Amino acid sequence: MSRQQPAPVKPSGMELVFFYVCPYCRRQIPVPAPLQPSMIACDVCRRNFPIMPVDRHSVHFVRIMFGDGPAAVDPDYL
Numbered sequence: 001m002s003r004q005q006p007a008p009v010k011p012s013g014m015e016l017v018f019f020y021v022c023p024y025c026r027r028q029i030p031v032p033a034p035l036q037p038s039m040i041a042c043d044v045c046r047r048n049f050p051i052m053p054v055d056r057h058s059v060h061f062v063r064i065m066f067g068d069g070p071a072a073v074d075p076d077y078l
């Protein structure tokens with residue numbers, strides 16, 4: 001068994017996270033790309049509120065641009 005550290009690992013996938021401000025307490029809540037209109041719960045004040053979904057084509061475009069993760073790696077690390 002090797003005691004050496006493994007080489008730095010590339011990302012194998014990605015998720016886009018969007019922030020929504022709670023209308024009750026103004027907390028910014030991170031939500032991974034919501035593609036459907038939905039209700040979210042604030043983790044501070046515990047109240048629920050509806051959020052607007054994001055466009056699936058825009059999310060898909062960004063994922064393609066980054067090769068679903070690995071293509072976003074800092075070129076200095078390659």
Ligand SMILES: [Zn+2]
Nearest residue numbers: 022025042045
């Ligand atoms: Zn809140």
